[in-house]
Amino acid sequence: MPAPDTRRALRLLCALLCVVFWLGGCAGMGQDPLRVNVAGLEPLQGEGMEMRFNVKLRIQNPNDAPVEFSGVSLQLDLNGQSFASGVSDQGGVVPRYGEAVVVVPLTVPAFAAVRQAFAFAGSAQAGSIPYEIRGRLAGGIGGGTRFVDHGKLSLPTEGLLGP
Known part of the structure; x- marks a missing residue:
């Protein structure tokens, strides 16, 4: 005792x-959730058969308190399957009722790209791919702030699937 x-x-x-x-x-x-949108993609040099991109995320904070962060992690799913992931040690602040652009390098493993190509070729909805982006801004007392964005990517099909 x-x-x-x-x-x-x-x-x-x-x-x-x-x-x-x-x-x-x-x-x-x-607190309202952060609003996250993809603001741009820039290709990067990959290793071997992998593809790499810099993803620019526009993060909007609809709250009265700023969100400080010291790193970012990101996961991109296409068609309900893991497609790409990335991390960055970029830090900063999303101001209260403001926005910030964060750049995260994403890696697409070769097998994930091949799997998605076959799924896209066999899909009845060849012009529309469901996506989901999940991520976390690291830092703060609670360990960070999570965010999610999802929707459908519309790809041009004219000329891709024949006459």
Whole structure:
């Protein structure tokens, strides 16, 4: 059995941790999610058969508090399957009721590109591909801010599928 002073210290530590987690939860309440859109793609030199791109993300903060971050991670899925991922140690601030552009290098493994090419060729909806971008801005007390964007990519089909 621990000594009375040790038990008192443990109770105090537990109470302090509960208050910290409660305050952290209150700080995040009422916050609208960040809005994230792809603002651009630039090709990069790949290694071997992989493809690489710089993805420019426009992040909008519809909240009254700025969002500070010290890194970015990103996952891109096409047709419900993993397609590309990337990380960046870029840091910055998305100002309150403001926006910032973040650049993240994405890597597309060769097998993912081949898998998507076959799926696209066999798809009945050849001009429309569902996508989902999931990511996280690292930093802050809670460990970061997650974001998601999804929709459909419309690709031109004229000339690609024949006359």
